[in-house]
Amino acid sequence: MSGEILRLRDVSISRGEVPIVHDVSLDVVPGAVTLILGANGAGKTTLMDGIAGLVRNTSGTIHLDGVAIERFPTYRRAQAGLGYVEQSRTVFRTLTVEQNLLVSQAGKGDLDMVYRLFPELEKRRNLQAGHLSGGEQQMVVLGRALISDPKVVLIDEMSLGLAPVIVSRLMKAVGDLVGLGIAVLLIEQFAHLALEVGTNAYVLRKGRVVFSGPCEELRGADQRLHELYFGAAPATAADAAAPVAQPVAQPVAAGTPAVPSDGPEPEGGTR
């Protein structure tokens, strides 16, 4: 693929001594929402942490807009145009919405852009963020990552603990981002909602890419997704008839594994 703004080649990442992500290559292009899908424990967050520089890759290359950033510390990656919305949303509860948005910007930033994306926040700009709903707090967190006008924004599971209707609202905003020229790399466990706004998808299993391609190939394909997530075809006709949407489409409450864990594969694993 050419024209990519973020390009990973053969990236491997360990947590401590444990290899988690293996030889991942992916491209994020402007004007597109790129998805990272996979079961709990597949290594999605570790991959994003590696791109953002919170954990170092043990091998491979990461280019942002043509610049090799894999040895940059986190703040330089941010300066180079990488925004990161980490999994656990946090707002400064006693600061107003506007103070939250500008907190890392020394009072400057494109507030109008954020308020165009989230008119809900403009109405509450002087309200303490602790009084916002969970969905509105997530909008603030997203807005804070966008206000510095990143080239690429990494978004890790902004749906955790939120009602589907709120997740749909946030997904719409993610779709709107590409119209603003911001490329998006999105982890989302509401796969069916993410696939509606996504352009390309990568599915990770045990830290390896097992699918890369257009989202349209995965829309409505619950059985295919199940196999990509877990790697096994149904063993019996009864299994085949069993609903498979749960792991893909129905996350459960925050902190509870939505699907069986798909933990790290030991080096020299059997697959």
Ligand SMILES: Nc1ncnc2c1ncn2[C@@H]1O[C@H](COP(=O)(O)OP(=O)(O)OP(=O)(O)O)[C@@H](O)[C@H]1O
């Ligand atoms: N700091 C850490 N130290 C050691 N192991 C870790 C650490 N963080 C994550 N892991 C392990 O790495 C594996 C991948 O975790 P990761 O959070 O990247 O997966 P994920 O696909 O994002 O899962 P989830 O959907 O549950 O967030 C898991 O087995 C997890 O236990």
